[in-house]
Amino acid sequence: xxxxxxxxxxxxxxxxxxxxxxxxxxxxxxxxxxxxxxxxxxxxxxxxxxxxxxxxxxxxxxxxxxxxxxxxxxxxxxxxxxxxxxxxxxxxxxxxxxxxxxxxxxxxxxxxxxxxxxxxxxxxxxxxxxxxxxxxxxxxxxxxxxxxxxxxxxxxxxxxxxxxxxxxxxxxxxxxxxxxxxxxxxxxxxxxxxxxxxxxxxxxxxxxxxxxxxxxxxxxxxxxxxxxxxxxxxxxxxxxxxxxxxxxxxxxxxxxxxxxxxxxxxxxxxxxxxxxxxxxxxxxxxxxxxxxxxxxxxxxxxxxxxxxxxxxxxx
DNA sequence: CGACAATGTGTAA
DNA sequence: TACACCTTGTCGA
Numbered sequence: 255x256x257x258x259x260x261x262x263x264x265x266x267x268x269x270x271x272x273x274x275x276x277x278x279x280x281x282x283x284x285x286x287x288x289x290x291x292x293x294x295x296x297x298x299x300x301x302x303x304x305x306x307x308x309x310x311x312x313x314x315x316x317x318x319x320x321x322x323x324x325x326x327x328x329x330x331x332x333x334x335x336x337x338x339x340x341x342x343x344x345x346x347x348x349x350x351x352x353x354x355x356x357x358x359x360x361x362x363x364x365x366x367x368x369x370x371x372x373x374x375x376x377x378x379x380x381x382x383x384x385x386x387x388x389x390x391x392x393x394x395x396x397x398x399x400x401x402x403x404x405x406x407x408x409x410x411x412x413x414x415x416x417x418x419x420x421x422x423x424x425x426x427x428x429x430x431x432x433x434x435x436x437x438x439x440x441x442x443x444x445x446x447x448x449x450x451x452x453x454x455x456x457x458x459x460x461x462x463x464x465x466x467x468x469x470x471x472x473x474x475x476x477x478x479x480x481x482x483x484x485x486x487x488x489x490x491x492x493x494x495x496x497x498x499x500x501x502x503x504x505x506x507x508x509x510x511x512x513x514x515x516x517x518x519x520x521x522x523x524x525x526x527x528x529x530x531x532x533x534x535x536x537x538x539x540x541x542x543x544x545x546x547x548x549x550x551x552x553x554x555x556x557x558x559x560x561x562x563x564x565x566x567x568x569x
Numbered sequence: 570c571g572a573c574a575a576t577g578t579g580t581a582a
Numbered sequence: 583t584a585c586a587c588c589t590t591g592t593c594g595a
Contacts, residue, residue, distance in 0.1 A: 257576050306577075324577045325589045377588075391588040395578060457578090464576045511576070537574090556583080557577085 256322050258421060258462020259505030262417050268301035268310055271336055271387055278383040279318075283392075286379050289399035291506075293317055305415050305461025307396075309405055317405045323395025332387025333368035376424040412461040414438045416499035417506065440457040443483040450486075451479035451559050454498075463498060466535045467505075469560045470513040471498045473533040478566045479559055485568075514543070534560040 279293040288344050296312040310318040320326075330336075351390075371381060371388040379397050382389045391397060400408075414435025442459045447470070453459045454468040463471070472479050477486075486494075505511050512531040519526050533543055538551035538560055547564035 322577080323574095323587080323589095324575060326577090327589080393587095395587070453578095468574050468576095521570080556585095558575095 256326075256509065257464035257467055257502075257505070258303070258305050258415065258417055259502050259511070260509075261306050261308050261462070262506050263323070263509060265301040265303035267330065268298065268308075268389070271330075271332070272310075272382060272384050272389070273298045273300060275384055278555075280381050280383075280554045281410055282378040282381055289318075289397070290380055292399045293318060303415075303417070304409055305412050305457055306464070307408060307412065307461075311402075311405075315402055317394060317400050317402060318399050318563075319398045319405060319408060320391060320394055321396035323393070324488055326394035327392060329390040329392075330387060331368075331371060332384075336368070337389035374541050411458065413442065413456070413458045415461040416495060417462060435490060437497045439495045443486060443491045443494075444488060445485040448483055449554075450477055450483060450494075451554055453483050455555070455557065460495070460498065462502065465557050466511050466532070467498065467513075469500060469535045470511070470533055471501060473562060473566060474501070474513060476565055478568050479554075479561050481568060504514055508569065518543070534562055536560065 266267055269481060274297065276295050276297050277293070278295070279290045281287045281290040286432045293312055293316055296314050296316070299311045299313055301308065301310050306321060308320040308322075309409065310320070312318070322328075327449050335396070357516075368386065371383065371390065378390045378392055379394060380391045416435065418435065443453055446453065448456075450472060451468065453461050454472070455465070469479075470495060474497050474524065475490070477490070483491075501513050510525070510528075512525055513533060514526055514530060518530065525531075534549045537549040539548055542545065542549055542562040545562065545564045547562055550561055550563045
């Protein structure tokens with residue numbers, strides 16, 4: 255259920271909370287037992303996200319590669335120190351649930367210990383345990399212990415990620431840094447007859463966009479989802495990339511997909527409630543927030559596509 | 570309690 | 583295009 259913004263938050267969370275110390279790695283469900291054994295006791299060096307893929311890099315060169323798919327999720331918990339370092343402070347988000355122990359570790363004056371993870375509920379594919387917290391993974395479509403070379407192979411199959419920093423010093427690979435990615439995206443869109451609705455869901459064209467951002471950014475740019483990519487100007491494609499990057503960066507900050515701020519809430523006040531967070535996604539039959547026309551719904555490549563047939567009509 | 574949908578992808582037909 | 587994957591929340595009987 256998560257789109258790229260959730261995975262970037264998860265990478266930050268793992269880097270903040272689990273990096274730098276040996277981790278106990280197990281597979282309570284058993285399905286990942288062999289992979290867990292390859293990682294157990296190793297120190298996490300860093301956590302990276304590209305699109306919807308998460309890479310946890312360990313000190314012996316192995317990488318835990320996770321893709322949450324449609325309904326995968328991480329649960330986190332730990333002691334007060336874990337909670338203080340946690341970058342996930344907002345209420346529950348899909349794809350990143352938090353469960354904190356309610357016990358009184360502080361009363362015992364012992365911050366190094368915590369009650370520990372709860373007994374596994376359901377199918378916990380992998381469980382990571384550090385000195386201050388734990389993480390449980392369930393329902394992921396991919397969970398594998400791979401080599402760095404294999405991780406490079408995964409990255410090579412992905413297009414540019416708009417959440418990557420455009421700073422070429424931090425991100426020397428032009429294929430992966432934001433500015434090179436923008437040009438790459440424009441090139442790939444203009445080269446194809448494929449409808450924009452399909453191109454935005456193609457992880458080789460732009461990595462990290464899912465069904466919600468797809469619908470929302472096309473609306474925000476007033477683009478007809480059925481337009482062929484090659485019918486766009488380079489400028490229009492560039493603006494589509496820019497708006498996607500901006501709205502996904504908000505998603506990383508907020509822990510939610512909210513695309514209507516700055517339009518209805520002026521951007522500085524409290525965040526809008528869930529029912530007002532989107533322009534068209536899951537608003538089929540309801541009036542468009544701009545023009546009042548009923549939001550349309552179509553099944554496209556086995557996914558639901560929402561758009562405003564009036565606002566998003568070709569000029 | 571069962572049916573169904575869900576912010577996704579890979580594989581087979 | 584269809585289905586498998588395999589989990590959870592929601593809704594209706």
